[in-house]
Amino acid sequence: MKCTRCKAPASTALPSHNAAFCPDCFPLFFTKQVETAIRRQKMFTHDERILVALSGGKDSLALMLELSLQGYDVTGLHIDLAIPNSSPKARAKVEAFCQQHGLNLQVLEVAKEGLPIPAIKKHIKRPVCSVCGKIKRHYFNRIAREGGFDALATGHNLDDEAARLFANTLRWDSGYLSDQGPTLPGEEGFIRKVKPLYRLTEFETANYAFMKGIEIHSDPCPYSGGASFTGHKKLLGELEHKSPGSKFSFYDNFLKRGRPAFKLLEKEQGDPLSPCDTCGSPTSLDKCGVCRIRETLERNMKEAGESL
Numbered sequence: 001m002k003c004t005r006c007k008a009p010a011s012t013a014l015p016s017h018n019a020a021f022c023p024d025c026f027p028l029f030f031t032k033q034v035e036t037a038i039r040r041q042k043m044f045t046h047d048e049r050i051l052v053a054l055s056g057g058k059d060s061l062a063l064m065l066e067l068s069l070q071g072y073d074v075t076g077l078h079i080d081l082a083i084p085n086s087s088p089k090a091r092a093k094v095e096a097f098c099q100q101h102g103l104n105l106q107v108l109e110v111a112k113e114g115l116p117i118p119a120i121k122k123h124i125k126r127p128v129c130s131v132c133g134k135i136k137r138h139y140f141n142r143i144a145r146e147g148g149f150d151a152l153a154t155g156h157n158l159d160d161e162a163a164r165l166f167a168n169t170l171r172w173d174s175g176y177l178s179d180q181g182p183t184l185p186g187e188e189g190f191i192r193k194v195k196p197l198y199r200l201t202e203f204e205t206a207n208y209a210f211m212k213g214i215e216i217h218s219d220p221c222p223y224s225g226g227a228s229f230t231g232h233k234k235l236l237g238e239l240e241h242k243s244p245g246s247k248f249s250f251y252d253n254f255l256k257r258g259r260p261a262f263k264l265l266e267k268e269q270g271d272p273l274s275p276c277d278t279c280g281s282p283t284s285l286d287k288c289g290v291c292r293i294r295e296t297l298e299r300n301m302k303e304a305g306e307s308l
């Protein structure tokens with residue numbers, strides 16, 4: 001097997017691209033896919049400030065490194081979830097990575113915000129992962145807005161995006177289907193959200209992270225019982241094996257043909273938004289969802305005779 005680009009012996013075969021690359025040319029392929037994503041989906045420019053959400057996993061660290069190498073003005077944001085034996089390890093990987101590459105990093109500790117995830121798991125009667133996701137998205141948006149950033153980038157890859165699309169399609173959830181995509185424009189207190197790795201698979205970002213020698217946090221979250229959409233990813237993986245390129249085609253054709261149709265369907269306006277009384281985040285009620293979770297947590301802990 002020879003490298004498609006330089007004809008040296010190839011180390012990585014990519015059947016979906018009908019290509020193979022040697023260790024020198026694979027990162028160039030990766031760079032090109034990220035450049036294409038940013039350009040085609042109008043994500044951001046070199047004049048804008050990008051906040052990159054860093055979990056410590058392969059995707060977000062690979063994204064941060066690649067954007068910095070492409071000369072973008074990037075700052076990392078890590079949310080320390082306060083989960084024993086897990087959060088300190090993830091945070092240490094993110095801090096070491098940013099220090100090694102001379103990259104700016106902000107860390108938000110949910111415990112200092114009155115929202116440690118272990119207490120939420122114990123005292124809030126809702127699936128902890130969904131509350132945790134809500135808290136993360138809240139602080140991504142809030143810190144990006146308060147810091148004057150132009151966009152918030154996450155490390156979601158093609159496998160994440162195709163699996164989410166598959167789940168939304170199985171339910172024909174027109175609300176989500178009108179909204180899902182690699183660029184969500186900013187509006188009314190919401191920062192623009194972008195996913196520059198949407199053209200790259202989990203295998204490709206893992207390969208890039210490995211080739212660049214990035215030390216990653218790879219343990220699954222002890223509360224989640226595995227990654228999200230695992231079953232959907234497996235099914236799409238089988239389809240991809242039989243018919244290389246079908247995963248990308250499913251997602252890319254949705255962006256070209258499906259999403260515009262769902263956007264027309266979902267024209268109706270939601271409830272008007274105004275700033276949260278407590279934290280200023282946009283909400284349709286007096287208080288935003290996260291401030292209400294904090295109050296419920298305080299109340300439930302007090303009733304149980306516990307405190308933070």
Ligand code: AMP
Pocket residue numbers: 052053054055057059060077078079080081136153154155156
């Ligand atoms: P996940 O839902 O865990 O697959 O994460 C998707 C993306 O969200 C990651 O690639 C990161 O960009 C971001 N992310 C997840 N967890 C955190 C965290 N604790 N701190 C900062 N960013 C995160």
Ligand code: FES
Pocket residue numbers: 081117128129132133221222223224
């Ligand atoms: Fe949020 Fe596991 S519960 S990462």
Ligand code: ZN
Pocket residue numbers: 276277278279280281287288289290291292
């Ligand atoms: Zn609030």
